Amino acid sequence: MLTNISSLLRAYAQKSGAAAAVSMRSYSDFTPQATFEIKKCDLHKLDEAPATEVVMTREEGLKYYHIMQTIRRMELKADQLYKQKIIRGFCHLYDGQEACAVGIEAAINMSDHLITAYRAHGYTYTRGGTVKKIMAELTGRRGGIAKGKGGSMHMYCKNFYGGNGIVGAQVPLGAGVALACKYQGNNELCVCLYGDGAANQGQIFETYNMASLWKLPVIFICENNRYGMGTSVERAAASTDYYKRGEFIPGLRVDGMDVLCVREATRFAAEHCRSGKGPILMELQTYRYHGHSMSDPGISYRTRDEIQEVRSKSDPISLLKDRLLSNNMASVEELKVIDVEVRKEIEDAAQFATTDPEPPLDELCNHMFSNNPPVEVRGTNPWAKLKSVS
Amino acid sequence: MAAAVRFFIRGANSRLSVGTGTSGSLGAALLKLSPSCSSRSKTQRRHAAHFTYQPDPVPTQYGETQKMNLFQSVTSALDNTLSSDPTAVIFGEDVAFGGVFRCTVGLRDKYGKDRVFNTPLCEQGIVGFGIGAAVAGATAIAEIQFADYIYPAFDQIVNEAAKYRYRSGNLFDCGNLTIRAPWGCVGHGSLYHSQSPEAFFAHCPGIKVSPHKVKDNIKCSFTDGDPPHHSRAVMQVPSQIINNPLQKSQDLTKYKINTIIITMKARLKRWICDLLSVFFQSVVKTGRLLVSHEAPVTGGFAAEISSTVQEECFLNLEAPISRVCGYDTPFPHIFEPFYIPDKWKCFEAIKRMINY
Numbered sequence: 001m002l003t004n005i006s007s008l009l010r011a012y013a014q015k016s017g018a019a020a021a022v023s024m025r026s027y028s029d030f031t032p033q034a035t036f037e038i039k040k041c042d043l044h045k046l047d048e049a050p051a052t053e054v055v056m057t058r059e060e061g062l063k064y065y066h067i068m069q070t071i072r073r074m075e076l077k078a079d080q081l082y083k084q085k086i087i088r089g090f091c092h093l094y095d096g097q098e099a100c101a102v103g104i105e106a107a108i109n110m111s112d113h114l115i116t117a118y119r120a121h122g123y124t125y126t127r128g129g130t131v132k133k134i135m136a137e138l139t140g141r142r143g144g145i146a147k148g149k150g151g152s153m154h155m156y157c158k159n160f161y162g163g164n165g166i167v168g169a170q171v172p173l174g175a176g177v178a179l180a181c182k183y184q185g186n187n188e189l190c191v192c193l194y195g196d197g198a199a200n201q202g203q204i205f206e207t208y209n210m211a212s213l214w215k216l217p218v219i220f221i222c223e224n225n226r227y228g229m230g231t232s233v234e235r236a237a238a239s240t241d242y243y244k245r246g247e248f249i250p251g252l253r254v255d256g257m258d259v260l261c262v263r264e265a266t267r268f269a270a271e272h273c274r275s276g277k278g279p280i281l282m283e284l285q286t287y288r289y290h291g292h293s294m295s296d297p298g299i300s301y302r303t304r305d306e307i308q309e310v311r312s313k314s315d316p317i318s319l320l321k322d323r324l325l326s327n328n329m330a331s332v333e334e335l336k337v338i339d340v341e342v343r344k345e346i347e348d349a350a351q352f353a354t355t356d357p358e359p360p361l362d363e364l365c366n367h368m369f370s371n372n373p374p375v376e377v378r379g380t381n382p383w384a385k386l387k388s389v390s
Numbered sequence: 391m392a393a394a395v396r397f398f399i400r401g402a403n404s405r406l407s408v409g410t411g412t413s414g415s416l417g418a419a420l421l422k423l424s425p426s427c428s429s430r431s432k433t434q435r436r437h438a439a440h441f442t443y444q445p446d447p448v449p450t451q452y453g454e455t456q457k458m459n460l461f462q463s464v465t466s467a468l469d470n471t472l473s474s475d476p477t478a479v480i481f482g483e484d485v486a487f488g489g490v491f492r493c494t495v496g497l498r499d500k501y502g503k504d505r506v507f508n509t510p511l512c513e514q515g516i517v518g519f520g521i522g523a524a525v526a527g528a529t530a531i532a533e534i535q536f537a538d539y540i541y542p543a544f545d546q547i548v549n550e551a552a553k554y555r556y557r558s559g560n561l562f563d564c565g566n567l568t569i570r571a572p573w574g575c576v577g578h579g580s581l582y583h584s585q586s587p588e589a590f591f592a593h594c595p596g597i598k599v600s601p602h603k604v605k606d607n608i609k610c611s612f613t614d615g616d617p618p619h620h621s622r623a624v625m626q627v628p629s630q631i632i633n634n635p636l637q638k639s640q641d642l643t644k645y646k647i648n649t650i651i652i653t654m655k656a657r658l659k660r661w662i663c664d665l666l667s668v669f670f671q672s673v674v675k676t677g678r679l680l681v682s683h684e685a686p687v688t689g690g691f692a693a694e695i696s697s698t699v700q701e702e703c704f705l706n707l708e709a710p711i712s713r714v715c716g717y718d719t720p721f722p723h724i725f726e727p728f729y730i731p732d733k734w735k736c737f738e739a740i741k742r743m744i745n746y
Contacts, residue, residue: 090578
């Protein structure tokens with residue numbers, strides 16, 4: 001049955017002629033890798049550009065699909081849990097923008113550093129967090145990635161510096177991390193993300209100046225999802241060419257809904273940084289399906305038709321799926337198996353997140369200072385002393 | 391004590407329903423602990439506390455009044471300002487559609503988009519811009535979306551706005567500038583949507599920190615469709631502008647600060663008058679003072695009040711002044727119900743003061 005399907009798909013691939021398949025016989029009938037043409041990037045102060053013909057192997061394709069589908073399902077589950085009031089607080093969902101997280105991670109190493117703003121669940125996952133820990137953090141349980149003390153906006157793991165609530169504040173931090181990388185000479189770089197709303201903050205421009213002056217290995221990435229909370233980019237920015245905002249910093253404008261575009265551009269940017277040429281700025285044009293946060297229905301400043309249009313024409317997961325199927329790199333069943341696997345993982349994680357106990361009360365005062373032995377922290381009134389350990 | 395407990399529960403019912411299950415169950419647990427404390431017990435002869443809640447009489451000296459909550463009264467005040475002052479402008483993040491706390495609803499339609507407009511995301515810019523507009527003569531009303539975001543603008547406020555008049559020898563001033571910033575916890579705000587930065591600004595001479603710009607413990611949710619509300623904040627508010635000047639550069643206290651409940655005089659409606667003299671009168675009468683706010687206890691505004699009151703009324707005090715405030719930790723995410731100085735902690739402190 002599989003052979004039949006694969007031959008059908010191959011026939012389809014030959015008919016559509018979408019890509020030149022490099023045929024190598026392997027144990028399955030699937031094409032092990034294929035070359036794709038991707039959109040050209042707009043350049044600012046750059047002579048070279050990222051490649052427009054890229055190769056993706058079957059393994060990579062399936063991996064990207066798995067990760068993107070996990071992020072998508074995880075965000076939708078978080079939406080569900082929030083509406084059931086199991087997750088409280090603020091919750092900013094990342095669905096629609098998965099290609100950015102996955103593409104960036106595909107182009108950097110685990111030893112590189114990354115910092116972003118509050119729409120951080122996707123990055124927490126790609127940087128090494130497990131879905132279980134992320135969901136437990138969302139529900140504020142002790143199994144959470146920040147011990148339940150941070151919540152949605154404050155998730156961290158190794159070489160991932162969060163998860164930052166104050167808009168724009170993470171950009172100077174990212175430059176600082178890059179300075180540490182340069183200082184320690186370990187050929188690592190820092191990817192520093194912010195949104196189109198944050199691009200108008202003053203501290204970002206201060207950071208551009210410092211990073212450029214000292215040639216810090218930082219990739220500034222502006223995830224332009226067209227709306228800063230409820231304000232569209234035209235109404236917030238005098239110049240919506242966010243990739244040019246760095247002025248003296250070279251810039252790239254990339255299609256953020258195509259994981260391969262993002263990967264190529266990030267590869268190019270990483271090479272630029274690692275060769276000591278200093279910072280580089282990337283604008284990823286992407287879109288979020290949900291509103292700004294769970295309190296925002298997301299349709300008062302944009303039409304449902306617009307959201308539908310993006311979903312049908314440029315959904316990152318669908319794009320990747322079409323590519324895999326039309327080039328005979330995977331079968332529909334295989335992708336379905338991945339879907340089922342992902343669903344199960346998310347269900348288990350949600351179960352864990354709902355049943356795990358909350359952090360104990362003495363955690364309230366812990367981790368404020370570095371202290372050994374424990375210090376005392378004043379409680380509700382000055383004589384009520386609580387213990388704080390770190 | 392039973393009566394007082396019941397009073398708390400009765401009088402703050404909205405709190406119990408809005409708050410988390412923890413405080414509700416704690417309340418129930420407290421009730422269960424003390425056998426005479428059952429509100430359903432037939433042995434209780436009194437079915438109401440001996441404090442009877444009397445709503446304040448409707449003030450008549452200001453003309454016609456209307457019942458509204460805190461946010462509606464802010465909107466009403468802004469409305470009045472824009473209509474009476476042609477130079478008034480309102481700007482901030484998302485004020486055009488009404489603001490995240492619905493404080494500017496309908497104003498853009500009424501007064502036009504050149505008077506009520508959105509700014510990009512830049513607090514330092516917003517405040518700096520506001521200072522400039524005020525110095526040039528316009529009445530500028532800048533909104534910071536949450537008080538937690540005010541810190542990029544801290545320099546502008548403290549170094550520029552506060553000192554403009556002083557350093558120019560009264561040649562220029564930005565007295566026409568008002569910065570509105572909702573502070574305080576919302577129930578689900580966690581670290582960056584719940585802070586109370588009033589102590590930082592109270593410390594700065596030259597600016598007035600005033601409570602009508604505050605929001606209280608309110609759960610505000612767009613998806614619910616309800617306007618944000620808090621029953622304690624509903625009261626009769628004058629419909630027209632009243633010209634009570636904010637007295638003294640000595641900063642006024644906030645909503646939550648009130649003297650011991652036995653005299654309920656220093657309540658919300660007095661925010662426009664000189665609260666400190668009211669405090670002194672109260673303390674002289676009752677001999678005890680409890681000051682409460684959500685901000686961390688060390689260096690919080692309660693410290694300033696306690697210190698001033700003990701200076702002025704030392705001999706009238708019968709117990710040390712009690713401060714029931716937030717812990718000295720960042721505002722927690724999951725521990726919020728334990729962190730906030732709620733009625734149980736206040737009650738505990740009151741008991742201690744009475745038995746001193």
